Amino acid sequence: MNSLFEAIFDTPKTSGYVLLDRRSEVVQELSYERLVQVSRQGAAELSAAFPSASAGSVVVLVFNDPLKFVAALFACVYLGATALPVAPRQVRRLASRLRAAGATLVVAEQALLPGLTDAMEGVAVLGWSGCAPLGAAAKGVGGVGPAPQSEHEVALIQLSSGTTGEPNTIELSPRNICSNERIIARHFGHTSASRVLGWLPHTHDMGLFGTLLQPFFVDCVGYVARPNDFVREPLSWLRGISRFAVTTSGAPTFAYASCACDPGFIDELDLSSWDVAFVGAEPVQTAVLGRFCDRFGAVGFDPKALMPCYGLAEAALFVTGERRGAGVRSIPCANGLVDGVTLVTPDVVCVGSIGEPGKTRVRLRRAGTLRATHPGDLAGEILVAGPSVTRSDGVAGTDNGWVATGDLGLLRGRRLYVCARLKDVIKVRGRSVSLAEIDQCVAATLEDPTVHVCSFDAPEPGGSNAVWVALQSDHVRIECDETLGRRIKAAVLADLGVSIRLRVFPPRPRRIVRTASGKLNRIATREACLLEPIAVV
Template identity: 30%
Template sequence: MIPSFNKLKDIAHNCSTLVDLLQCRSGDRPNKEAFIFLQDGENEEITLTYQELGRRSRAIAAQLQSMGMVGERALLLYPPGLDFLAAFFGCLYAGVVAVPAYPPHNQRNTPRIQAIIADAQAAIALTTSTLLPKVQSLLGEKNYTEILQWLTTDSLEQGIESSWQAPYIDRDSLAFLQYTSGSTGTPKGVMLSHSNLLHNAVVTYKFMEHSPNSKFVSWLPVYHDMGLIGGILQPLYGGFPCILLSPSSFLQRPYRWLRAISHYQGTTSGGPNFAYELCINKITPEQRATLDLSSWSVAFNGAEPIRQDTLKQFATTFAECGFRPEAFYPCYGMAEATLMVSGVAKKTLPRCKTVDKTALSQNQVCESTANQDSQIFVSCGYSIPEQQIVIAHPENCTRCQPNEVGEIWVASPSVGKGYWHRTLETEEIFCAYLKDTGEGPFLRTGDLGFLDNGELFITGRAKDLIIIRGRNLYPQDIELTAERSHPSLRLGSCAAFAVEVDNEERLVVVQELEFRAKPNGDEVITALRQAIAEEHEIQVYAVILIKPGTIPKTSSGKIQRRATKAAFLANNLDAVASNITGSAEVAVKENRLQRQVLLSLAPNESQPLLETYIQEQVARVLSIPLHEVHTEQAFSSFGLDSLKAFELQNRIENNLEITITVADFFAGLSARSLSTKIL
């Protein structure tokens, strides 16, 4: 059963802001470790006590105040680690609005950062001394020195914290802007107040039944809501420690995540569904033998569709490690609602519901006992306290009947104030009213679902958003990249969508050829795959080139993505050429080339040996025939995505005892050029 709740008057011991909360923690447990960062993902610890976090935050705040930044927006560009935490709280301590963002690591990432700077009207950017030159170089135009001031927070004057002045803020003050994973050109900043953050913190604490004895383990990126609100602010509110490792540490070697839970006896940890899939597929029996997961009582799963098969396979695979299936904690949330919207009852097996697909296509929920023509949905649990969830018709904005699918609308103290400087979109998304009852205002989530005995089930998206491995991808961004990838492709005639393959969402691109164009199909498909991999770091599962004028469109000329998807699944597209990535393992000889062997050979012998080794690794990781991997063909032309790049990096680094970066794989490198670089 969900724990009972009284009125939530005890928010953070009557603290009205996050500044009050950190001050409280610094006072009542000054020397207790608040955060531990594993630099190598395993053993190299950097720790931060509540007192030290408070001191560093005040130092940064004092510097910001001396620069006249009170009330301004500050962009936070940090690598994984503890520097970000001090900078984030430093902004709050100064009365500055924090704007967390992922630091660009190549030119492809910079447009989003530039768009955020412009939208937030940021006055200053905070970063580290090491990262500053790279970030400024990548941002390019005018080096942003005329637009932004820059502050490296790891090189402040000693003792500056003594000049800090408490800011004039209260519970309704804007704390930070959480930029959503929106279209590249139009990122939207959700305005979250101290009240929003504290309300979500207290209900999450009670819903997940946390205690001072809890321990959080997180690899989630802190510039996203799940990583920041869940992995940083929840442990701070609860006064229990959090062990952090970087997303790349996890992606390179998923074993590190579960090893951290085992070693530190973590109680709460999780991520999107794909994280559990990675552990199932990548952690060996020998590694499982070293794990003790008996302490793990909240294994949350959210941010993308939750698969029943994944839950079953993970529970079976890691039962020998002490993992209990009732530890699974499916949940639902979004940045616009701070984070958590619903969650299951702790220590109960997740409830699943099998529904008839035909009825579902008509937005009706009819329970089914048949295996065929049915779909299984995993419950995302019950609404958090002091919140109302309604299921509404997306078009006419009236309440749906029971057993009817509609858009999920939410009213809660956790719902943000709206989108920064976007009045019309705020009115549309955050201020919805039911036309039949006049109830509101509600947040329109854009997600479709239904309620069953008080439990929320998510069935899909009202719009065409693609969610793969927890990443939100906007189809219009993918389509623009695709149609520009080759001159034989027709503009405005592309559809990108996701399909489920082996319990995983995969990207499909259907693209019309230009009239009278007669290109080499393989050449066009390779160019399209490479462009999407380099621009978006995602692998295209299937590319279908079709005859001009045959893609489904509305009478006004808009692409009908859902109709195109239906035609793809029914094999009814008028295809000229196509390529679908193999999902089965390709037989490639396992070659563990050692660095000592390379060094012992003459250059004319080592180069071809290394090239062959790299070709074998690419073929193995991407499940493609070895003969298709040519020595001078760019890795990105195979549709290499960031997850596969991490796996490839890990294989080569471990065998050759060298260091390469994931960015190298998206910079046009081939087996030959990488071999030359290594040698």
């Protein structure tokens, strides 16, 4: 074990995890002290059953249960092995990529074992169950001591969100992870008295580093809910915050939108304890957050608790965020902010200041012909560097420790605003247009927050590209007649100068695809939407 991890694991702890169900009832409690014991025992049993599971080996972790997952993750830490968390539904699709990453062992909870052996042919598969990971595989073994590990060795391989293609493998060292957890704790103001709640998948950076590992690192109580419970009933998230007086929780913008339009009863909620409501992973929309504040202000939610953040997997998670208690601050886009990119969103949101001591460094570099239109502003691709940022040679755009994010940013003074994803910016008749802007224009015309919108470009037989917009609701069939269709097309043409084609899908099967963190996956959506012929509006 690296000395950075060793100092954290060996420090006596008094708190623990609390697993919740959809009704915010306690399903299981696991103290951090007990977790460390389970992990040491698990490491010993893994080593006995599979001797090559040692320092430097890559162990794929496949779990639905977040507490079993974190115990298996810490077992890898004790072994000095490299953990590679993967969502169960992704194993078969990513099998070749996992093998290419050097996977020598798959550890999974017992219920998921059927099918994994076939999916990961040639790789050993072992089951993990509760506090005795491998049953009687290593009776009498009390636990392993920490394996030596350099702070620059690979402790964890994280899969990127895959918004613009297949997920990349991001190699993180103990230094990257520990540094980012310290930055998060300091920026959010976490202490042992904090109460953190998370429901995001533990296979993605925001769920793993933001709400699952952060409570362990600061020794505060960590409430853990399951993603499927939020999907079935968004208000279950806020019910947990209310019941346990949670101080920190957060999610992508879509989660706040889902709560704002959930018809459930809210009068029994009390959100006055919630003083850090972080929001990130996708464009922060002030209109959505405004609806959330309007609805939940009556039950104690303070708009100043909102904290827009910016991060990426190559920095473990967090890069920068608004100051605690500042709320949402934005600048209008009415007269244009970046020459050459048309923005129809009413404003862009500040995600924090750059150059603050102890934080990840941020700078901009020129992105093609894109330039800021306001004197004193700077526009370009966001670059990041610092102890949290991976130095893997596999990360495209690395330059002397700086990593290119692929995001178009604007600097006004020292304040950073994220304008668009550069790979989402397409050329239409010589103009640069962001697909995210098309999404927002269509959504504003629909005036129905329950409808998911995703635009993408696709090649035409003649060699040119067409811009498509997919519409889908979770539960009801969308009524989009020719009149509404014409109005949507006219709005996009008037605001952005783009002619679009509309496709409206029933709730099932799912056509609009999101990543584990809630971002739109335009590549997968395009493949799903063009899979079979369907009427075009």
